[in-house]
Amino acid sequence: MRKYKNLKILKFAKAVSYIFDGSVLVLPLFLATCFYRKQNLVSAVPSFLTVIAFTALIPYMAILFFYKAGKISNLQIPNRKERLFPLLIINICIIAGFFILIYMQPGKLLLSVYTIYLLALPAISLITLFWKISFHASYITLFSIVYLIVLGKWAILTIPLIPLVGWSRIKLKKHTLLQVIGGVAIIGTISLTVFYLTGYLTTSYWAISELSRLLRSSSDYMNLVLPGFGLSLVFILAYIILQIYFNDKKKRVRGFE
Secondary structure, eight states, rough: OOHHHHHHHHHHHHHHHHOOOOOHHHHHHHHHHHHOOOSSSGGGGHHHHHHIIIIIOOOOOOHHHHHHSSSSSSSSOOOOOOOOHHHHHHHHHHHHHHHHHHOOOOOOHHHHHHHHHHHHHHHHHHTTTTOOOOHHHHHHHHHHHHHHHGGGGGGGTTTTTHHHHHHHHHHHHHHHHHHHHHHHHHHHHHHHHHHHHHHHSSSSSSTTTHHHHTTOOOOOOOOHHHHHHHHHHHHHHHHHHHHHHHHHHHHHHHHOO
């Protein structure tokens, strides 16, 4: 009975992992970003097709090619050593898409989200070369933050998805808790920094007005709190790096014993 229950939990964890994979989240993420508050929806279609092509379609086709060729053993690339060439192609796609997108002069929100991709993906790619950081945790965190900006208080319902996806990766033994926290911390830091610099964390796009009423505080106070929260994520990231360093040091010491 217990074995059957564990099997059902594993199936649920696997379903969560596939449903909230980065290649799946790209579609709702950019649907909200591209068409938010657009009176002329047709005008946003070229930008939407461009970002989908360079963040999802072309990279996924490349990953599928590597899978068919036997270069990777799983479409989600859980093996850290197999990630090098797929990540290289994905990064090239993101950079190429950025220059095309600038030429198309997209909306400010879309360009901000794409900038997060441009900054976060190389950072996470470099880390994953020596430490298996969670891409799933990164993507679901970005998804939640973007929807908080677009939908405001209603998107609070997306926040529980972050620990749910993190739990699924740990349950499937694809990542450790530290690797999940690392993915959340990096994308959280980059996202909040970009959105703060572009002004979205101090406008009606985000749920600040609702939070301000709840806390009965001024917008100036919120402007101080949000950078502080971003700074705390930096300290979390520093803690993770130190943990990795000391763990590697312990392993080397044990190797000499």
